[in-house]
Amino acid sequence: MAGGEIGIGRALLPFLDWRVPLHRRPRVRPVSMASDSKSVSVSFERLRAHIAATLGRVGLPEADAARVGELMAQADLQGSDGHGVIRLPQYVKRIRAGGINVRPQVRVVHERAAMAVLDGDNGMGHLVVSRAAELAIAKARDAGVAWVGVRHSNHAGPASLYARMPIEHDMIGLYFAVGNANHLPPWGGVEMLLSTNPIACGIPAGEEPPVVLDMATTVAAYGKVKAKAKAGEMMPPGWMIDREGRPLLDPRRADEGFLLPIGGHKGFGLALVVGLLAGTLQGAAMGRDVIDFNRDHVSTTNTGQAILVIDLRAFGDPAAFKAQVDRLVRDLRDGERMGGVERIWLPGEQSHQRRLRYREQGIPVSAGVVADLAALSAELGLPPLV
Amino acid sequence: MAGGEIGIGRALLPFLDWRVPLHRRPRVRPVSMASDSKSVSVSFERLRAHIAATLGRVGLPEADAARVGELMAQADLQGSDGHGVIRLPQYVKRIRAGGINVRPQVRVVHERAAMAVLDGDNGMGHLVVSRAAELAIAKARDAGVAWVGVRHSNHAGPASLYARMPIEHDMIGLYFAVGNANHLPPWGGVEMLLSTNPIACGIPAGEEPPVVLDMATTVAAYGKVKAKAKAGEMMPPGWMIDREGRPLLDPRRADEGFLLPIGGHKGFGLALVVGLLAGTLQGAAMGRDVIDFNRDHVSTTNTGQAILVIDLRAFGDPAAFKAQVDRLVRDLRDGERMGGVERIWLPGEQSHQRRLRYREQGIPVSAGVVADLAALSAELGLPPLV
Numbered sequence: 001m002a003g004g005e006i007g008i009g010r011a012l013l014p015f016l017d018w019r020v021p022l023h024r025r026p027r028v029r030p031v032s033m034a035s036d037s038k039s040v041s042v043s044f045e046r047l048r049a050h051i052a053a054t055l056g057r058v059g060l061p062e063a064d065a066a067r068v069g070e071l072m073a074q075a076d077l078q079g080s081d082g083h084g085v086i087r088l089p090q091y092v093k094r095i096r097a098g099g100i101n102v103r104p105q106v107r108v109v110h111e112r113a114a115m116a117v118l119d120g121d122n123g124m125g126h127l128v129v130s131r132a133a134e135l136a137i138a139k140a141r142d143a144g145v146a147w148v149g150v151r152h153s154n155h156a157g158p159a160s161l162y163a164r165m166p167i168e169h170d171m172i173g174l175y176f177a178v179g180n181a182n183h184l185p186p187w188g189g190v191e192m193l194l195s196t197n198p199i200a201c202g203i204p205a206g207e208e209p210p211v212v213l214d215m216a217t218t219v220a221a222y223g224k225v226k227a228k229a230k231a232g233e234m235m236p237p238g239w240m241i242d243r244e245g246r247p248l249l250d251p252r253r254a255d256e257g258f259l260l261p262i263g264g265h266k267g268f269g270l271a272l273v274v275g276l277l278a279g280t281l282q283g284a285a286m287g288r289d290v291i292d293f294n295r296d297h298v299s300t301t302n303t304g305q306a307i308l309v310i311d312l313r314a315f316g317d318p319a320a321f322k323a324q325v326d327r328l329v330r331d332l333r334d335g336e337r338m339g340g341v342e343r344i345w346l347p348g349e350q351s352h353q354r355r356l357r358y359r360e361q362g363i364p365v366s367a368g369v370v371a372d373l374a375a376l377s378a379e380l381g382l383p384p385l386v
Numbered sequence: 387m388a389g390g391e392i393g394i395g396r397a398l399l400p401f402l403d404w405r406v407p408l409h410r411r412p413r414v415r416p417v418s419m420a421s422d423s424k425s426v427s428v429s430f431e432r433l434r435a436h437i438a439a440t441l442g443r444v445g446l447p448e449a450d451a452a453r454v455g456e457l458m459a460q461a462d463l464q465g466s467d468g469h470g471v472i473r474l475p476q477y478v479k480r481i482r483a484g485g486i487n488v489r490p491q492v493r494v495v496h497e498r499a500a501m502a503v504l505d506g507d508n509g510m511g512h513l514v515v516s517r518a519a520e521l522a523i524a525k526a527r528d529a530g531v532a533w534v535g536v537r538h539s540n541h542a543g544p545a546s547l548y549a550r551m552p553i554e555h556d557m558i559g560l561y562f563a564v565g566n567a568n569h570l571p572p573w574g575g576v577e578m579l580l581s582t583n584p585i586a587c588g589i590p591a592g593e594e595p596p597v598v599l600d601m602a603t604t605v606a607a608y609g610k611v612k613a614k615a616k617a618g619e620m621m622p623p624g625w626m627i628d629r630e631g632r633p634l635l636d637p638r639r640a641d642e643g644f645l646l647p648i649g650g651h652k653g654f655g656l657a658l659v660v661g662l663l664a665g666t667l668q669g670a671a672m673g674r675d676v677i678d679f680n681r682d683h684v685s686t687t688n689t690g691q692a693i694l695v696i697d698l699r700a701f702g703d704p705a706a707f708k709a710q711v712d713r714l715v716r717d718l719r720d721g722e723r724m725g726g727v728e729r730i731w732l733p734g735e736q737s738h739q740r741r742l743r744y745r746e747q748g749i750p751v752s753a754g755v756v757a758d759l760a761a762l763s764a765e766l767g768l769p770p771l772v
Contacts, residue, residue, distance in 0.1 A: 114500030142499065143498055144499065188724055194718075201663075262648050263601075272599070273599050280711065280714065283702060310533065314496060328579075332575070344574045347655040
């Protein structure tokens with residue numbers, strides 16, 4: 001796949017050719033380092049405590065540090081390793097540069113029966129967004145449905161963390177976020193005015209794992225590009241192209257190109273709409289106003305996120321709904337497969353399995369991340385993770 | 387592009403190759419028959435009145451027939467010609483077969499401050515869904531945000547018709563629907579258990595046209611396949627594949643294959659989530675329960691649709707929001723373009739321009755559709771459209 005002259009259509013072949021077994025297609029295989037001999041296995045509790053201790057050392061109150069530690073470790077636990085502890089050095093750098101407020105006063109700026117907008121006071125995104133999810137859950141219990149958005153928030157990890165929160169309350173979560181750096185031009189353009197703006201949705205099931213969709217509106221999320229760079233691996237073709245439309249495979253050259261939207265113009269449209277809903281509507285940054293938090297560690301990002309929560313009780317009997325979801329999940333999973341496909345996976349099923357496995361066997365953390373964390377711990381005078 | 391051995395990746399090349407100017411890519415060019423010498427130009431008013439008269443003749447009350455005529459003609463006016471008057475013979479066939487209730491009693495089955503579920507009593511989808519949109523708009527005015535879903539509805543035309551309705555009230559519309567025939571297998575499977583389940587979103591702007599996204603979660607909507615068949619044209623590669631994964635180009639052979647989801651597994655996940663939100667949550671059909679309304683004209687479809695309406699006033703000053711949308715739209719449209727791209731189009735901009743042009747010059751209706759309508763009019767003892 002070397003050479004700069006490959007058209008993007010051809011470059012996408014390994015992702016789109018139905019004759020290639022699904023398990024051989026790069027994008028279906030999650031960025032997993034479980035089988036990487038250079039990774040280290042760490043318990044959830046140890047990872048959680050390490051993150052909390054680190055954030056406490058740079059100024060977060062104990063309860064807040066514990067909350068962020070819990071959420072970041074959950075990201076790694078479900079295999080969202082581009083959004084978990086790998087981000088800790090960056091967060092610390094931003095906190096120490098004054099780019100994040102460690103003692104934010106989160107407040108309600110707009111409120112109605114079925115909505116609110118919170119100002120996160122430039123606090124850690126995990127704190128601001130989990131507060132929004134909790135408020136939306138409380139409001140949905142009365143109004144049936146509730147939307148809570150945030151402004152002056154920050155990067156909050158994987159979208160599915162928040163879309164999943166309503167599930168245990170027999171509620172559906174639908175989550176939208178503005179990404180923290182623009183890597184996507186409009187369809188046909190080369191100016192990167194949009195981010196990977198993800199959509200996530202968590203839907204309760206009965207006996208089956210919940211349906212949890214978490215997707216960037218680009219073929220790959222930028223966190224996956226960073227994880228590839230950290231692991232010293234090349235990206236599969238189809239994730240990024242350069243300004244001339246040629247595949248860009250080296251994640252260290254990510255600055256020279258941009259991400260591709262799913263479905264071409266449709267993914268551009270989705271990224272735009274998600275950004276308007278999660279950003280502009282909440283009075284948060286969108287388009288030219290988005291701060292690239294990989295380069296700028298000081299400026300307030302004014303990140304916007306929003307969650308819609310739907311209470312199943314308002315729509316009838318939650319148990320009946322969940323039985324329908326079970327039936328549908330089984331119909332889809334047990335149906336006839338294309339040749340070479342070993343199993344049909346439902347959205348969220350792989351991360352569900354990882355969560356169970358990593359709880360028992362420990363969470364794999366790559367050697368590169370371990371080294372970065374060791375340097376950070378030494379700098380802060382803390383014991384290392386491992 | 388002949389031959390059955392073309393891999394789907396290669397087949398998608400014309401859609402994905404950034405070096406092909408956008409205006410030459412098949413999927414960007416809407417299914418437009420404006421330049422077709424065999425099409426006839428009809429005024430919006432004439433088309434609206436013809437549809438209303440036809441539906442009145444088969445039993446719809448005058449006001450209901452007028453409402454459906456208005457909405458169906460609006461579909462053609464904006465260029466959604468796979469969802470407008472082309473469907474009239476099929477609707478009439480279903481009505482005469484007893485598959486649609488011409489005098490439905492639409493009623494509220496569940497209600498809270500910010501939500502409702504309507505039972506459409508198997509009425510015309512246009513009537514049921516526009517009622518849902520109106521109720522959601524009224525509820526959002528108080529609660530800030532409102533979700534109204536429907537069960538026992540029917541095919542209602544293009545999703546954007548309803549997502550657009552809140553715009554004139556300074557509100558955002560977000561619309562989800564279950565398609566009326568399953569053409570999509572789960573990713574890796576061959577059993578068609580999902581439909582094209584569209585997402586639409588209408589967002590008010592100030593001086594610019596509103597941002598209106600209307601996308602099937604498949605590369606092509608099935609209505610476009612039907613329009614190709616009607617026009618006697620082949621489909622571009624990438625819309626459908628057969629059970630062996632080979633491109634399927636002949637729309638008359640559509641029964642032998644299935645549609646491709648956008649972004650592979652992501653589009654499958656989106657179609658599933660949209661179906662759960664628009665169908666299962668409302669107590670409407672999803673998965674195996676979906677009736678193929680192209681083959682079965684009698685069985686109740688129990689179609690589900692849902693709209694979320696967000697009142698801009700609850701989030702601050704609508705004028706300020708709309709000015710931000712204008713700024714963003716202009717930034718995106720006026721940015722640097724890839725070589726060969728003449729213009730960057732925002733979602734909904736092309737249909738906005740068509741609406742203005744067709745109002746003035748008339749709506750093009752293809753010769754094939756005109757012939758079908760003439761036969762229908764003769765059968766019903768009505769004057770022909772043209």
